[in-house]
Amino acid sequence: MKFDAPASDNPIDRLKVVGQPVDRIDGPRKTTGTAPYAYERHEVVPNQAYGHVLGAGIAKGRITAIDASAAKAAPGVLAVVTTLDMPRLEKGVTNTASLFGGPDIQHYHQAIAVVVAESFEQARDAAAMIRVGYAPQRGRFDLTAEAPKAELASADSGAPPQEDRVGDFEGAFAQAAIRLDETYSTPDQSHAMMEPHATIAAWEGEKLTIWTSNQMIAWGKRDLARTLGLPAENVRVDSPFVGGGFGGKLFLRADAVLAALGARAAGRPVKVALTRPLMANNTTHRPATIQHIRIGAAPDGRITAIAHVSLSGDLEDGGPETAVAQTKLLYAGRNRLTALRLAVLDLPEGNAMRAPGEAPGLMALEVAMDEMAERLGMDPIEFRVVNDTQVDPDDPDRPFSQRQLIECLRHGAQRFDWSRRAATPGQRREGRWLLGMGVAVGFRNNLVMASGARVRLDRDRGVTVETDMTDIGTGSYTIIAQTAAEMMGVSLDKVTVHLGDSSFPASAGSGGQWGGNSATAGVYAACVKLREAVAGRLGFNSAEAEFVEGMVRAGNRGVRLGDAAGADGLTAEDKMEYGDLAKRYQQSTFAGHFVEVAVDAATGESRVRRMLAVCAAGRILNPKSARSQVIGAMTMGVGAALMEELAVDTRRGFFVNHDLAGYEVPVCADIPHQEVIFLDEVDPISSPMKAKGVGELGICGVGAAVANAIYNATGVRVRHYPITLDKLLEGLPATM
Amino acid sequence: MTASGHHSISRRALVAGTAAGTAPIHGEAGAQSVSAPHGTPGSPEATTAQISLRVNGQSRNLALDPRTTLLDALREHLRLTGSKKGCDHGQCGACTVIVEGRRIYSCLTLAVMHDGDAVTTIEGIGRPGHLHPMQAAFVSHDGYQCGYCTPGQVCASVAMLDEIRAGVPSHVTADLMAPPQVTAEEIRERMSGNICRCGAYSNIVDAIVEVAGRPG
Numbered sequence: 001m002k003f004d005a006p007a008s009d010n011p012i013d014r015l016k017v018v019g020q021p022v023d024r025i026d027g028p029r030k031t032t033g034t035a036p037y038a039y040e041r042h043e044v045v046p047n048q049a050y051g052h053v054l055g056a057g058i059a060k061g062r063i064t065a066i067d068a069s070a071a072k073a074a075p076g077v078l079a080v081v082t083t084l085d086m087p088r089l090e091k092g093v094t095n096t097a098s099l100f101g102g103p104d105i106q107h108y109h110q111a112i113a114v115v116v117a118e119s120f121e122q123a124r125d126a127a128a129m130i131r132v133g134y135a136p137q138r139g140r141f142d143l144t145a146e147a148p149k150a151e152l153a154s155a156d157s158g159a160p161p162q163e164d165r166v167g168d169f170e171g172a173f174a175q176a177a178i179r180l181d182e183t184y185s186t187p188d189q190s191h192a193m194m195e196p197h198a199t200i201a202a203w204e205g206e207k208l209t210i211w212t213s214n215q216m217i218a219w220g221k222r223d224l225a226r227t228l229g230l231p232a233e234n235v236r237v238d239s240p241f242v243g244g245g246f247g248g249k250l251f252l253r254a255d256a257v258l259a260a261l262g263a264r265a266a267g268r269p270v271k272v273a274l275t276r277p278l279m280a281n282n283t284t285h286r287p288a289t290i291q292h293i294r295i296g297a298a299p300d301g302r303i304t305a306i307a308h309v310s311l312s313g314d315l316e317d318g319g320p321e322t323a324v325a326q327t328k329l330l331y332a333g334r335n336r337l338t339a340l341r342l343a344v345l346d347l348p349e350g351n352a353m354r355a356p357g358e359a360p361g362l363m364a365l366e367v368a369m370d371e372m373a374e375r376l377g378m379d380p381i382e383f384r385v386v387n388d389t390q391v392d393p394d395d396p397d398r399p400f401s402q403r404q405l406i407e408c409l410r411h412g413a414q415r416f417d418w419s420r421r422a423a424t425p426g427q428r429r430e431g432r433w434l435l436g437m438g439v440a441v442g443f444r445n446n447l448v449m450a451s452g453a454r455v456r457l458d459r460d461r462g463v464t465v466e467t468d469m470t471d472i473g474t475g476s477y478t479i480i481a482q483t484a485a486e487m488m489g490v491s492l493d494k495v496t497v498h499l500g501d502s503s504f505p506a507s508a509g510s511g512g513q514w515g516g517n518s519a520t521a522g523v524y525a526a527c528v529k530l531r532e533a534v535a536g537r538l539g540f541n542s543a544e545a546e547f548v549e550g551m552v553r554a555g556n557r558g559v560r561l562g563d564a565a566g567a568d569g570l571t572a573e574d575k576m577e578y579g580d581l582a583k584r585y586q587q588s589t590f591a592g593h594f595v596e597v598a599v600d601a602a603t604g605e606s607r608v609r610r611m612l613a614v615c616a617a618g619r620i621l622n623p624k625s626a627r628s629q630v631i632g633a634m635t636m637g638v639g640a641a642l643m644e645e646l647a648v649d650t651r652r653g654f655f656v657n658h659d660l661a662g663y664e665v666p667v668c669a670d671i672p673h674q675e676v677i678f679l680d681e682v683d684p685i686s687s688p689m690k691a692k693g694v695g696e697l698g699i700c701g702v703g704a705a706v707a708n709a710i711y712n713a714t715g716v717r718v719r720h721y722p723i724t725l726d727k728l729l730e731g732l733p734a735t736m
Numbered sequence: 737m738t739a740s741g742h743h744s745i746s747r748r749a750l751v752a753g754t755a756a757g758t759a760p761i762h763g764e765a766g767a768q769s770v771s772a773p774h775g776t777p778g779s780p781e782a783t784t785a786q787i788s789l790r791v792n793g794q795s796r797n798l799a800l801d802p803r804t805t806l807l808d809a810l811r812e813h814l815r816l817t818g819s820k821k822g823c824d825h826g827q828c829g830a831c832t833v834i835v836e837g838r839r840i841y842s843c844l845t846l847a848v849m850h851d852g853d854a855v856t857t858i859e860g861i862g863r864p865g866h867l868h869p870m871q872a873a874f875v876s877h878d879g880y881q882c883g884y885c886t887p888g889q890v891c892a893s894v895a896m897l898d899e900i901r902a903g904v905p906s907h908v909t910a911d912l913m914a915p916p917q918v919t920a921e922e923i924r925e926r927m928s929g930n931i932c933r934c935g936a937y938s939n940i941v942d943a944i945v946e947v948a949g950r951p952g
Contacts, residue, residue, distance in 0.1 A: 023875050023876060023878070024875070024878065026883070027874070027875035027878075027880070028864040028865070028867060028871075028875065029864060029883075030880055030883030030886050031862075031867065031871040031872075031874045031875055031880065031883075031886055031887075031890060032818065032858060032859070032861075032862055032863050032864055032867070032871060032887070033817065033818020033819065033820075033857075033858035033859060033886075033887035034818065034863065034864060035883050036817070037817075037820070037884060039821070040811060040817035042815050042817070119801060119804075119812075120808060120812065121801045121803040121804060121808075122801070125803075191933075192933055193882070193884075193933050194820070194822045194828060194830055194882065194884040194885045194931065194932070194933050194934075195820070195822065195882070195884040196821070196822070241882075241883065242882060243820070243822075243882045243883065243884030244881075244882040244884060244933050244934055245882075246933070273821070275824065276822070276823040276824060276825060276827070276828075277825075472882055473880075473881030473882030473883065473934045474881070475881075624878050625878060627878070628878045628881055628934075628936060628939065629881075631935060631936070631938050631939070632881055632934045632935030632936060633935065634935070635935025635937060635938075636933075636935055659823060659825060659827060660822075660823050660825070660827035660828050660931060661825070661827045665931060665933060666935070666937070667927075667928040667929075667930075667931060667937075668923075668924045668925075668927040668928045668930070668932075668937045668940065668941065669924045669925050669927075669928040670928075671924075671935070671937040671938060672938075673920070673938050673941070673942075674938040
């Protein structure tokens with residue numbers, strides 16, 4: 001089915017099941033520990049052995065020798081595979097650094113060996129016996145130092161790198177009455193999902209099955225086949241439950257490759273989990289940015305010139321963090337300049353983490369907007385309202401499909417008692433605490449991706465949906481069941497959903513906040529086909545047939561849906577594909593983020609007291625699970641604002657704090673009650689579901705709202721994240 | 737113990753190996769990346785310990801490598817995979833189980849240290865169709881997302897409320913002479929040993945408050 005014209009009325013609009021805040025259908029399994037994650041699937045294949053991965057101890061250079069003799073002789077060891085046993089393996093389409101093979105080291109903790117043993121303890125112990133000789137080379141590890149050598153880069157890997165210009169930025173900025181010219185920075189961050197990257201691999205002749213933890217089944221299958229030189233049809237990938245991803249499990253990683261290589265060497269199934277201390281340097285991370293922002297405005301607050309240039313680093317052949325994406329679209333202004341610069345670094349591979357681009361980009365832009373409002377003597381909300389645009393500023397003929405940003409801000413201001421905010425910083429005090437409020441805009445584009453599904457109707461078993469879509473905590477199981485229930489006119493308990501298996505139709509997968517809308521649209525397409533099949537079997541005109549309360553009705557005839565299935569059942573498969581609506585309309589999601597903080601006047605410790613997000617993101621398919629997506633993203637935004645930072649050792653070239661004690665993420669005590677409001681919205685430009693993404697919108701702007709609240713509380717403007725107390729101490733007002 | 741003795745031999749051999757310059761090693765990287773041959777591995781049989789655990793009310797006998805953590809004994813040997821391994825270092829709480837009535841990180845303790853102990857895992861708290869009130873409250877408040885930290889959160893919640901009832905104070909208990917109360921602040925403080933990277937804390941607290949507020 002092709003979606004190439006705005007959606008008209010369809011069965012989803014009934015909203016009997018879709019749009020209802022139902023409990024997740026996978027809740028009982030997850031809360032009882034019976035939902036199976038990759039490493040613990042004892043039942044899928046017998047005789048599993050344990051693999052333990054060894055990472056490189058240098059960041060750049062060559063391995064001169066590996067002595068694995070002691071490891072091979074150690075008790076219980078079945079096989080040792082080292083990176084010197086084979087040439088560098090072909091990279092997956094989505095990988096920047098090689099995952100295994102050959103003597104060259106591209107980054108710290110790059111995988112260099114896997115030890116397979118009868119037990120976990122034996123494999124771990126034997127891995128520690130491997131002796132490795134290195135010839136290290138000088139590496140580039142310091143983004144600031146490499147900045148002069150950085151080159152222009154493009155957000156799209158195919159496009160030629162260039163500055164993006166509208167009008168005459170320099171001229172307009174020079175003439176602007178009020179100007180801001182500041183530099184902001186965000187550090188490297190780690191996904192730090194709770195479930196480590198893990199895989200069980202088993203060979204049957206030349207056919208390979210992996211039970212793994214991956215957000216994008218079709219990418220994983222393609223890239224594993226490519227890396228191991230197998231035909232894709234010989235590879236099966238299964239990932240029904242994913243213990244968190246946030247972008248860190250978008251791609252094939254070393255756990256899958258080394259489980260497969262270990263299993264081939266040992267001649268039996270092998271399971272591998274990356275140890276927690278390996279994850280930060282072996283896998284991907286969100287790259288650090290240094291962002292230069294210039295804004296010029298007239299005295300009435302109208303922006304006349306805006307420029308945003310972001311510098312980030314990555315391995316050779318890597319890409320930039322696209323931190324200027326939102327600046328192209330968020331505010332009006334006739335003279336504009338955006339650009340990405342990319343430095344080559346020999347740190348681990350930078351790649352997507354929740355809202356890549358916008359998350360760090362808004363951490364800078366929305367602080368700059370707060371600073372500009374102050375220079376203009378305007379309320380930060382009014383300054384944003386004045387500069388709203390309903391069209392793409394680069395292309396005024398291209399409207400936003402929906403844009404309720406002003407409504408998000410106004411509604412939020414009222415709800416949050418924004419009028420209680422003191423316009424002058426450092427004015428509100430409660431004992432030792434300095435209180436402040438901050439606001440920031442959340443913005444994230446809505447992407448749509450082709451997505452397929454197979455739907456089966458059985459006489460007694462109801463409706464079964466199969467798609468390789470993943471549920472990474474997002475609620476995919478539930479919204480897919482809601483979609484099928486709505487389309488087929490049955491209750492939610494009559495729908496069974498199977499996900500994450502590459503033998504099912506390929507889906508959009510989980511990434512870029514496109515999963516919920518795209519995957520359910522694919523299920524919609526398959527259900528349309530199934531409805532036609534049902535109507536056809538009953539001799540109904542499919543345009544007239546109504547699917548309601550377990551019945552199919554047309555005219556004065558009514559048949560129980562299960563009876564239409566017959567003894568053999570009915571199956572339909574289809575996928576949703578998209579035309580050029582995304583070109584004709586700018587599809588984006590919007591939020592107003594409001595934060596109140598208390599900062600200890602003596603120690604500089606910041607505590608978040610209240611948080612509110614008002615979101616406009618199309619139809620909300622399940623308000624309960626969508627709200628969870630937003631509060632979770634708000635929590636990660638607090639982490640980004642206050643604590644998260646991969647500390648770079650710029651001499652040795654690695655992230656030092658590579659575990660959950662050193663890399664701090666928010667805990668329960670750091671997060672207050674969080675409030676989320678979804679504005680009424682349906683977006684018929686997006687898909688037949690009329691929904692948009694929401695899982696990444698929630699983090700966009702949160703960090704800046706926290707930073708702006710801290711400024712409002714203390715009068716100290718911190719432009720370099722995270723805002724730890726050492727950055728506040730000197731500027732705090734005198735203690736009582 | 738066998739395990740610690742074994743490790744100390746490895747460490748000594750490592751130092752000797754580094755000093756002798758046995759491999760073409762560069763400076764500091766060498767100390768980090770070279771491991772010397774195994775000390776005295778012995779036979780697997782010699783390092784197996786017999787223990788008995790009472791898991792969810794059932795007596796379970798195990799022959800274990802003494803290096804086996806309680807978590808791996810549960811997950812890999814008893815195949816009770818509800819307890820999760822998030823970090824294996826006592827940093828995340830996904831492996832939380834209740835041992836002799838107290839919540840502990842099962843990755844941070846060896847199984848052989850618990851011979852004869854009563855262990856309650858998530859499988860002993862409730863199961864689909866027969867949810868414990870805390871599990872039901874987590875479902876109704878959506879106090880989870882990916883689900884990987886959830887069994888640990890549930891075990892910690894159940895044991896944490898028992899701690900408050902038993903009068904155990906926390907860092908945020910203002911009056912150490914009065915019985916601690918079940919407040920959101922107490923819950924947040926006491927649940928901070930269980931990381932939820934999906935960020936369901938606000939809902940987790942709501943779920944626990946609901947269960948704590950029920951009579952009985």
